[in-house]
Amino acid sequence: MQTPTKKRKIVRKLFLLLLGISFIFIIVTGNLESYSIYYEEQLASSPKERRDNVIKATIINLRSWSHKDIPNMRFDFDGTNFVENQNDSSGSYFPSVLGNAGRYRYGDKNGYGYHFDANLNLTYAVKLSSTEHKRLDLSQLNEEQLKDEMYETLKPIIDARKKPAIFNLQWLYKLLRK
Secondary structure (H helix, E strand, O other): OOOHHHHHHHHHHHHHHHHHHHHHHHHHHHHHHHOHHHHHHHHOOOHHHHHHHHHHHHHHOHHHOOOOOOOOEEEEOOOOEEEEEOOOOOOOOOOEEEEEOOEEEEEOOOOEEEEEOOOOOEEEEEEEOOOOEEEOOHHHOOHHHHHHHHHHHHHHHHHHOOOOOOOOOHHHHHHHHO
């Protein structure tokens, strides 16, 4: 029969084990979110796949990064992950990208809005103005060029991300991505 001191030691050891596992889980999760752009760049097999996966990883994990070191970018997290690149003011609007629930929207500098599904396939496009919303014909649009523009809008964020300094968990990221 166990004595009360042995029971306390067992409970204490189990508590410390649970605490250690929780700490490791938090560190690993933070690493996977913080370095997701680097991991996506390394895993891609083609430039198009790399571009698409980096766009998705950037928008999905936008909240987990520090944004203070990226000038001329505006971020908003009210229900959606939104980023606006204020470096390019050649049009009447700033280019922006937002993502929510597996859907993405790109707004260009001319006031056009392009909506993409979870796989970054163009679903519809509209011309936004103060007087009307005009739906555009998708056959007239170059989807690859729009994705390149989305990537360029996010480029300051992508360039600010670094490769993992201590723990490179690319193998785990690849395993979890499948």
